[in-house]
Amino acid sequence: MLPTTTFQNIEESLKQLPHSLQIEVFHYIEFLKSNYAKQNNDIVEALEEKKAKKRDGFGIWQGKITMSDNFDSPMEEFAEYM
Numbered sequence: 847m848l849p850t851t852t853f854q855n856i857e858e859s860l861k862q863l864p865h866s867l868q869i870e871v872f873h874y875i876e877f878l879k880s881n882y883a884k885q886n887n888d889i890v891e892a893l894e895e896k897k898a899k900k901r902d903g904f905g906i907w908q909g910k911i912t913m914s915d916n917f918d919s920p921m922e923e924f925a926e927y928m
Contacts, residue, residue, distance in 0.1 A: 860868055920928060 860871060863871065
């Protein structure tokens with residue numbers, strides 16, 4: 847936040863401008879606010895998207911690992927040891 851004296855200086859400078867330039871300054875301020883809001887919104891959306899993509903915990907490997915149907919059946923390689 848800017849000090850009060852800075853706001854006073856801005857206000858004094860603005861009062862010295864002709865009305866048409868005061869309107870231009872107002873439009874520029876509105877442009878800056880909307881541009882700032884858009885940038886912040888883009889940053890927030892990117893962070894939320896990154897959070898949504900990151901998954902941890904149960905189910906993160908779902909569909910990526912498969913087991914054969916005979917997983918529990920004895921292996922032929924170990925038949926002589928059984």
